[in-house]
Amino acid sequence: xxxxxxxxxxxxxxxxxxxxxxxxxxxxxxxxxxxxxxxxxxxxxxxxxxxxxxxxxxxxxxxxxxxxxxxxxxxxxxxxxxxxxxxxxxxxxxxxxxxxxxxxxxxxxxxxxxxxxxxxxxxxxxxxxxxxxxxxxxxxxxxxxxxxxxxxxxxxxxxxxxxxxxxxxxxxxxxxxxxxxxxxxxxxxxxxxxxxxxxxxxxxxxxxxxxxxxxxxxxxxxxxxxxxxx
Amino acid sequence: xxxxxxxxxxxxxxxxxxxxxxxxxxxxxxxxxxxxxxxxxxxxxxxxxxxxxxxxxxxxxxxxxxxxxxxxxxxxxxxxxxxxxxxxxxxxxxxxxxxxxxxxxxxxxxxxxxxxxxxxxxxxxxxxxxxxxxxxxxxxxxxxxxxxxxxxxxxxxxxxxxxxxxxxxxxxxxxxxxxxxxxxxxxxxxxxxxxxxxxxxxxxxxxxxxxxxxxxxxxxxxxxxxxxxxxxxxxxxxxxxxxxxxxxxxxxxxxxxxxxxxxxxxxxxxxxxxxxxxxxxxxxxxxxxxxxxxxxxxxxxxxxxxxxxxxxxxxxxxxxxxxxxxxxxxxxxxxxxxxxxxxx
Numbered sequence: 001x002x003x004x005x006x007x008x009x010x011x012x013x014x015x016x017x018x019x020x021x022x023x024x025x026x027x028x029x030x031x032x033x034x035x036x037x038x039x040x041x042x043x044x045x046x047x048x049x050x051x052x053x054x055x056x057x058x059x060x061x062x063x064x065x066x067x068x069x070x071x072x073x074x075x076x077x078x079x080x081x082x083x084x085x086x087x088x089x090x091x092x093x094x095x096x097x098x099x100x101x102x103x104x105x106x107x108x109x110x111x112x113x114x115x116x117x118x119x120x121x122x123x124x125x126x127x128x129x130x131x132x133x134x135x136x137x138x139x140x141x142x143x144x145x146x147x148x149x150x151x152x153x154x155x156x157x158x159x160x161x162x163x164x165x166x167x168x169x170x171x172x173x174x175x176x177x178x179x180x181x182x183x184x185x186x187x188x189x190x191x192x193x194x195x196x197x198x199x200x201x202x203x204x205x206x207x208x209x210x211x212x213x214x215x216x217x218x219x220x221x222x223x224x225x226x227x228x229x230x
Numbered sequence: 231x232x233x234x235x236x237x238x239x240x241x242x243x244x245x246x247x248x249x250x251x252x253x254x255x256x257x258x259x260x261x262x263x264x265x266x267x268x269x270x271x272x273x274x275x276x277x278x279x280x281x282x283x284x285x286x287x288x289x290x291x292x293x294x295x296x297x298x299x300x301x302x303x304x305x306x307x308x309x310x311x312x313x314x315x316x317x318x319x320x321x322x323x324x325x326x327x328x329x330x331x332x333x334x335x336x337x338x339x340x341x342x343x344x345x346x347x348x349x350x351x352x353x354x355x356x357x358x359x360x361x362x363x364x365x366x367x368x369x370x371x372x373x374x375x376x377x378x379x380x381x382x383x384x385x386x387x388x389x390x391x392x393x394x395x396x397x398x399x400x401x402x403x404x405x406x407x408x409x410x411x412x413x414x415x416x417x418x419x420x421x422x423x424x425x426x427x428x429x430x431x432x433x434x435x436x437x438x439x440x441x442x443x444x445x446x447x448x449x450x451x452x453x454x455x456x457x458x459x460x461x462x463x464x465x466x467x468x469x470x471x472x473x474x475x476x477x478x479x480x481x482x483x484x485x486x487x488x489x490x491x492x493x494x495x496x497x498x499x500x501x502x503x504x505x506x507x508x509x510x511x512x513x514x515x516x517x518x519x520x521x522x523x524x525x526x527x528x529x530x531x532x533x534x535x536x537x538x539x540x541x542x543x544x545x546x547x548x549x550x551x552x553x554x555x556x557x558x559x560x561x562x563x564x565x566x567x568x569x570x571x572x573x574x
Contacts, residue, residue: 052465076471083465089326090461091517100458104470130517143466150470 003027004049004154004185009058011041011048017056018044022213024204026187028153031180031201031218034189035229036208042189043084045208046158049187050081076104080150082143082157088132094118094142095127101146117145121171136163144172154185161192169195177201193229197222248521251514255528259308262535266304267296269542299429302436304535306428309436310496311534312527313443313488315510316450318503319526320485323460324478325387331504332489334391335377335482336398337370339405341493342424344369346405349420350412359430362423363494370490373397378482387464425550426497428538435495442491446484447527453480454519461517501555502537505563506530512563533559 004026010017018041026032036042047053049060051067060067062078070078080101092100098114118124121141126134131142140163147155161169173195176186180201190196202218207228216228268279272295281287282296317332324330332338344365377394384390409417431439450457456477459467468474492499510525511517537554540546546554 047465050469052468072468072473073471076469079469081466081469087326088461088463089328091511091522092458092461093517096458096518097462100455100462100470103455 003063005061005064006049007059007061009048009060010056011044011053012056013044013053015056019208020212021058022215023058024206024215026185026204028185029180029183030203031176031186032188032204032206033196033202033218034187034206034208035191035193035196035225037229040208040210042208043158045206045213046081046156046187046189050079050156051075052081076150076152078152079154079156080104080147080152082140082147082155082160084159084162085136085140088139090131092131093128094123094131094134094138097131097142098127098146098149101149102151104150105152114145114149117148120175121145122168137165137168140164141168148175148179153183154187155179156187158189159191160188161190161195173199173201193225194222197225248514248516252524252528255525255532258532259528259535262532262539263304263308265539266307266535266542267300269539270295270300271542271547298433302431302433303429303538305436305440306431306496307534307538308531309440309443310428310492310499311502311506311530311532311537313439313446313492313530314499314503315506315526315530315533316443316447316523317485317488317492318505318530319507319510319522320450320481321503322507323457324481324485325391326461326463327391328508329504330391332485333398333498333500333503335394335486335489336373336396336401337377337486337489338493338498339398339401340369340371340373341366341490342369342405342498343401343408344372345423346408346420349423350408350416352416359432359435363435366494366497367490369401370486370493373401374482374486374490377486378479381478381482385464422550423497424552426499426552426555428496428534428541428551431495439491439495442487446488447523449480449484451523453477454523457519457523461519497551499555500552501559502530502533505559506533509533509563533562 006022006024008021008023010019010021012018034042034045044053048055051060054068062070067075095114098118102114115124118127121144123138123141123145126138131139134142140160144157144160147157161172164172169192176188177199179186196202197220200219205216205218205220205225207214207216220228268276274292274295278287278289278292279296282292287293314332321330321332321334322328325334344367345362348361348365376397377390380393381390384393409420412420456472459470459472460474460477464474506529507526510522510529513529514521514525516522516525537551537558540554540558541549541551
């Protein structure tokens with residue numbers, strides 16, 4: 001299980017930082033929600049947390065170990081990632097993608113578990129279809145499931161509900177609650193403020209503003225959240 | 231919905247059916263190999279060819295034709311076809327682009343420049359096969375080295391693709407300049423090399439080519455799971471534990487060496503690298519690289535040998551290899567596409 005620490009972190013591209021330095025600790029089993037306006041740097045922060053992007057300054061620590069110096073295969077046991085959208089050009093089927101996810105941490109992908117999760121998320125009918133031929137929502141569910149099957153201690157999700165219909169969104173948040181109970185750490189970037197405010201699973205709420213990132217308690221009401229965004 | 235149902239069922243090609251296509255492909259390779267040995271411009275009775283194969287022939291001319299011409303040529307077509315097809319697949323994966331092929335990195339142009347430099351500048355029309363192959367290989371490796379150095383600094387595949395194309399254009403311009411000042415004989419010799427050919431390789435050269443293709447294919451075959459991860463895009467692959475930078479380097483190196491080696495011995499061969507991966511995906515209906523990689527190599531060998539066989543038939547005898555690969559290969563791919571097989 002991992003404790004994640006951000007030490008004076010500044011994220012950005014080409015050595016240009018977006019915000020003031022930001023420090024925070026996330027304990028195992030906590031849920032962090034990242035919100036902010038379009039273009040505020042949420043995805044940049046997500047990429048930095050997942051090690052895809054180096055911070056302009058500061059460090060990301062996983063159990064006191066620098067993320068940057070951790071072997072890539074070891075990182076995959078701590079962190080799994082779901083992106084907003086990705087352009088895929090692959091011939092792999094949904095089931096093959098899910099199996100790849102499960103194999104990351106050397107587990108034998110149990111077909112029953114895959115079937116069970118796929119049926120919970122309503123994608124069991126597309127298991128044999130190619131990832132490129134299903135709808136955006138089904139693809140997003142596939143990538144969320146793949147991240148869950150990767151069985152990393154922390155799951156980082158960039159707008160996981162962007163393409164989901166209302167019932168699917170509710171199912172996902174319900175599942176997120178279960179993941180938290182299992183001790184998984186979740187870092188989620190989301191615009192779905194009304195769903196978020198009704199959930200009682202959020203521990204930290206990070207607001208990504210124009211020049212700084214601020215951390216708040218998770219149990220904020222919808223008007224309080226909207227107030228922070230404005 | 232209809233399309234979805236069709237695709238779902240077409241994906242359901244079961245394991246035994248996939249194996250059947252492999253067995254059929256291997257049978258086809260064997261058949262084509264035999265046809266390549268038995269058919270040629272000099273008519274030799276099948277019984278005489280057989281006695282050469284089993285080592286009982288005393289006819290020196292038959293021995294030379296079969297063992298030093300037909301067998302090496304058939305093997306060259308087999309290895310070059312497979313190697314180019316694999317290079318094509320790797321480049322399409324590397325750039326996440328179905329239109330990529332072995333020539334996009336400028337490696338083929340590098341070979342052309344090497345050959346142009348030797349053939350056109352020395353002005354000799356009668357250079358040995360070895361010096362041409364060596365020049366082509368050095369040219370290819372020089373461009374590959376440039377690309378490898380650049381890939382360390384450039385993370386974006388698209389930028390690298392544009393860079394490869396630019397290097398290709400620059401090197402091609404150099405070839406044009408050399409052509410402009412060359413003698414007629416040298417120019418003729420260079421143009422002939424550019425048309426591609428599977429013939430005239432000596433046994434040792436075939437062994438070098440075959441060894442390279444076998445080693446390259448084995449390296450890739452051992453990394454098919456990594457290719458699966460890589461096909462999900464660099465960021466997902468990375469988050470699932472793949473050292474993307476290192477793997478990109480391996481892909482570039484294998485593609486570069488395969489393309490460079492084939493081009494050195496056979497000239498710049500068009501079409502096979504770009505089209506065969508699509509053909510294999512259409513036939514096998516599978517995106518998993520543990521199936522796709524051997525399928526592509528096998529299909530490349532079949533296409534290579536078929537093209538070479540056409541060159542031996544009366545209709546193809548006056549045609550250059552590059553015309554045959556495109557003329558006969560493109561309709562096959564168009565047919566597969568129009569039949570509604572899933573290619574992408």
